[in-house]
Amino acid sequence: MASGTPIIRQINWLALAFQLCVFVAMVFLFQFLQVGAPSLMAIAAYLVLVYFLRFFLAKYHRYGMMFIKRNDFEHAIPYFESSYAYFQEKPWLDRFRAIFLLSSSRISYKEMALVNIAYCYSQLGNGAQAKAYYEQALKEFPDSAIAKAGLNMMNAAGKEEAE
Template sequence: MSANVPIVRQVSWPAVLIISLVLAGFIAISVFFFQIHGIIMGIAFFWALAVLLNQTIPTSHNKGMKAIKRKDFKVALEYFKQSADFFTKYAWVDKYRAITFLSASKMYYREIALCNIAFCYVQTMEAEKAKSTYEEILKEYPGNGIAYYALNSINTFSKKID
């Protein structure tokens, strides 16, 4: 039996405001230069920039997501490790993601990468690594519901097996 698991993407409303202001800036500049078609040109420039930034900055993250969709969890694991390393090294890119790559995600991309790493460990039957990764996530991001509930599930099932 399979079920579609709903995915809820948490949105940072301050980031939505920042992104809206960036869009308004693009429209204003385009209206100044292109007058009649300025609104359309501003939206087109903004959209092109958003696509470009979202394809180039979180490259490893995007490749990891594609690997998960193919159910290739070992490959996805390596990409998510690269993503976590990138966003650890360049924490400012992740912190200011509303500006750096026009993302309204409430979760940090490093946090998402760590959750995906733990998920891949679960899928590859490496429960201890998954458990320690979820514990690491909760130490760094105490409000992470994904890690909290996944860790509860792992602990519950491991008690039933014992």
Template sequence: MSAKVPLVRPISWLAFLIIILVWIIFMAIFVVLFQFNGIYIGSIIFFVLSISLQQIIPASQNKGMKAIKKNDFKTALEYFNNSVDFFTRYNWVDKYRAITLLSTAKMSYREMALCNMAFCYSQTNEAEKAKDLYEQILKEYPNNGIAFYSLNSINTFSNKTD
């Protein structure tokens, strides 16, 4: 049972402003060092750093998303589990992701990985595991709309088959 991969990317506007501020600081530093060309050099270095941080640090998360796009949900589960482990161990990286990852994501990477794991369980006909995980997500992140609506869907469909 495979469904099209849902992509939800809510933005934290505070994180967006922080990232813009960091970008301005980069440009200012390089303007002092290289004068007029510093704007370009600072911007290029900022964007290279931004892309690098978002590819290297959450590598397991990115690999999990690629596996989902290939409908390889078992492999994706392994990657998302690694991502949960990493962001649980280094929760400060996730907490300050606007600076550490230059990410505007409103949802934490750990929270995303848990939601993606539950989605994978639902795609591999492990509805009970998906349900349990969505319930866990709602305990940790009570405002998670993905878990709320997915759990409602599971409960609705399981009630119809009873």
């Protein structure tokens, strides 16, 4: 389902290499167990593993993204807030997401939650809330290129309205 909503994916290549190692280990495991078509079994097992890890551990983020793709920004916000709270309570899960979620994302789920909330508010026309969340993202993640770009865009839009 294609939508006009921009989706930004920043890849952590080291995490991607780790995922490849997990896959290769699964191939060897299925070869050791003498399962027919070990590569196909490893692909299937890997996809099932990734699906279940993300289904259960990153469910709030997944639901928020589902609503963003539908351009239903109002309903996406509570899911991103829940995602932020979940990963706030379990910082180790977010920090080691490459291992526990097999995620190759360079940015954390907490950072994603904050910038997604800000984006949703900006799409709903609530610039003050959007700026507040972009600023919170920069406070917690000073190198967040997405939050910097979003805040710059909000500030530029504010200057144009003033003129």
